[in-house]
Amino acid sequence: MLRVGLIQMAVGSCKKTNLQNAVKLIKQASDQGAKLITLPECFNSPYGTQYFGEYAENIPGNSSSTIADAAKANNVHVIAGSIPEREGDKLFNTCCIFDNKGEMIDSHRKVHLFDIDIPGKITFKESEVLTAGNKGTVFELENGVKIGVGICYDIRFPELAWKYRQEGAKVLVYPGAFNMTTGPAHWAKLQIARALDNQCFVMTASPARDLEATYHAWGHSMAVNSWGEILCEADAAEEVLVVDLDLNSLEETRKNVPISTQRMPECY
Numbered sequence: 001m002l003r004v005g006l007i008q009m010a011v012g013s014c015k016k017t018n019l020q021n022a023v024k025l026i027k028q029a030s031d032q033g034a035k036l037i038t039l040p041e042c043f044n045s046p047y048g049t050q051y052f053g054e055y056a057e058n059i060p061g062n063s064s065s066t067i068a069d070a071a072k073a074n075n076v077h078v079i080a081g082s083i084p085e086r087e088g089d090k091l092f093n094t095c096c097i098f099d100n101k102g103e104m105i106d107s108h109r110k111v112h113l114f115d116i117d118i119p120g121k122i123t124f125k126e127s128e129v130l131t132a133g134n135k136g137t138v139f140e141l142e143n144g145v146k147i148g149v150g151i152c153y154d155i156r157f158p159e160l161a162w163k164y165r166q167e168g169a170k171v172l173v174y175p176g177a178f179n180m181t182t183g184p185a186h187w188a189k190l191q192i193a194r195a196l197d198n199q200c201f202v203m204t205a206s207p208a209r210d211l212e213a214t215y216h217a218w219g220h221s222m223a224v225n226s227w228g229e230i231l232c233e234a235d236a237a238e239e240v241l242v243v244d245l246d247l248n249s250l251e252e253t254r255k256n257v258p259i260s261t262q263r264m265p266e267c268y
């Protein structure tokens with residue numbers, strides 16, 4: 001069993017408050033026994049291209065060291081959602097990953113930038129200000145369980161998740177901030193799809209919905225098992241979800257439906 005915590009947190013315009021809130025909610029999840037905790041995409045800043053430059057920080061920096069300290073204080077691994085990262089004259093959407101001693105063991109820069117145009121609904125172009133990451137990210141817990149990490153729009157690309165599966169991942173984690181158009185249409189379905197086509201657990205953490213913000217997050221953070229079942233799901237408000245991932249059930253799925261050894265790549 002791996003007990004995990006998904007933090008769907010209210011993110012506002014005050015970075016200091018956002019960081020304090022993240023620390024408080026990490027403790028709440030840890031107090032309920034979670035050993036691997038994920039924060040949402042853009043947890044220190046409102047989500048929007050107009051904010052990224054103002055809220056961006058170097059890594060290491062104040063936001064990353066605040067979460068590193070919280071990981072150590074609570075003896076938990078933390079997948080720190082994402083923050084706008086500044087490196088030289090470039091900005092990235094970056095997730096830092098901390099072990100239970102507060103060491104940053106890996107980081108993931110959003111590989112697929114969120115550039116979409118749905119007329120009358122939503123137009124968003126992260127590439128106007130962000131640079132894309134250029135690698136996938138799989139890290140390992142102390143017990144050997146491998147975790148693949150993507151950020152939000154990365155979930156739409158099955159090849160990335162499949163690469164993680166080939167590298168041994170059993171859990172796929174996507175901090176994400178879907179919206180009121182794509183959220184109800186795609187958010188849960190994409191998680192179930194990635195869970196089924198890779199026979200992995202999928203976990204997501206979204207910012208809570210704030211109708212006064214410029215971007216309205218869908219929320220609905222959730223965990224899905226390798227059978228495609230939703231194990232837990234938040235609504236739109238701030239909430240900490242804690243759930244056990246039964247790794248034996250994943251092995252059972254992989255044994256019963258052995259798709260990883262039945263591929264016919266010569267036909268595709």
Ligand SMILES: NC(=O)CC(=O)C(=O)O
Nearest residue numbers: 114152153177178179182
């Ligand atoms: N915000 C994102 O990166 C992705 C998203 O909202 C979507 O794919 O839809």
